[in-house]
Amino acid sequence: MTLVVNARLNNTKRVAGDVLPLFFLFAILLISCTRQAERSQWVFSGPTMGTSWSVKIITDSLQSDTSRQTIETGITSQLEQIDSLLSTYRPDSELMEFNRERSLKWVDVSSSFYTVLEQAQEISQLSNGAFDVTVSPLVNLWGFGPELGKDTIPDAGVITQLLKQTGYQNLELDTEQQRIRKRIPELSVDLSSIAKGFAVDQVALSLEKLGVKEYLVEIGGELRAKGRNAANQAWRVGIETPTLQLQSVYKAIQLVDEGIATSGDYRNFYDIDGQRYSHTIDPETGYPVKHDLASVTVLAKSTMIADAWATALSVMGADKGYTLANQLQLPVLFIIRTGDKYTDKATSAFIRRKS
Ligand code: FAD
DSSP, X not given: OEEOOTHIIIIIITSTTOOGGGGGSXXXXXXXXXXXXXXXXXXXXXXXXXXXXXXXXXXXXXOXXXXXXXXXXXXXXXXXXXXXXXXXXOTTSHHHHHXXXXXXXXXXXXXXXXXXXXXXHHHHHHTTTSSOGGGHHHHHHTTBSSSBOOSSOOOHHHHHHHHTTOOGGGEEEETTTTEEEESSTTOOOOOTTTHHHHHHHHHXXXXXXXXXXXXXXXXXXXXXXXXXXXTSSBEEEEEEOSOSSSOOXXXXXXEOSEEEEEEESSSXXXXXXXXXXXXXXXXXXXXXXXXSEEEEEEEESSHHHHHHHHHHHHHHHHHHHHHHHHHTTOOEEEEEEETTEEEEEEOHHHHTSOO
């Protein structure tokens, strides 16, 4: 009856160290330089957050005493720190400690946790609740959290009950004292839709502090670039055709000092009785979104913002999402699936960009 199509994520993502295949399976593809390298670069990669990371830096601007080891250690310790704070996959993370809290008292939190929640709440408001990190119980119920999914549609009564434990308005933030509190005891948060983007930004900023002026940082297919590549050209990436069948570039674009993120329905989903149930949950209904939107790619100054908007607009769908993205002047490419054909809709800000 049920075909679990997301074999890649369930089998590969969760196996520590076994991350290489994922380099070929991201929604945004790294495109190699067409010209020969003119400048020297260092390339780093490794596993993190159930996926992989990779970083390219142009070494021209580095001070002579900055070693490869310093850069690599800086990246890995930064990623480890973010993982230890924001993961729903680690019972000892700061986030999971907050999720287990049942009182309504204020909780002091790290600046990383606070920064991501603050950004999440802003996008929740702007998207009228389409983006909502408190959908966590429903993400888990549908099998898209740390526990593997079951092969049945959850009971409608359970969905209704769990919906009562959600709602971004039930999470209060105190900007002055950088603390947070629940307005209902069962509230919990899941930052999978935004924290990878945050991590990309943090790695980029730490590279800059080490004197790196030109780089490409990528975690699980969310990227941020600065400067030019080794061939002295703008960094170029490819937005993937949203299909599992054959990996190909749907559209190539330049990245100029900005971040990019894609959310889609074609990797992380279950197929139950011929119906696709993707990992993007509509916070209003508690069900995975059901529409013809196959992927949403967003560009922004920060990858955290791009990451969150990609999920928000995926929930909203190609029509409402397109209208809002245009109003907010976000550069966004929506790829829409009709049968096995794809069409796209780009916002004005996306069209104005150089490809
Ligand atoms: P995105 O489109 O960026 O996000 C989709 C996710 O957002 C959903 O899976 C769900 O969790 C959430 N979501 C769904 N609907 C909404 C909504 N309406 N509003 C807001 N959020 C929503 N995976 C592992 O397998 N093992 C790990 O050890 C692991 N550790 C992680 C640690 C951290 C700190 C983070 C951030 C993630 C970790 N992950 C781990 C998860 C994983 O790598 C991805 O982040 C996750 O699969 C979603 O990323 P995506 O780019 O596929 O989807």
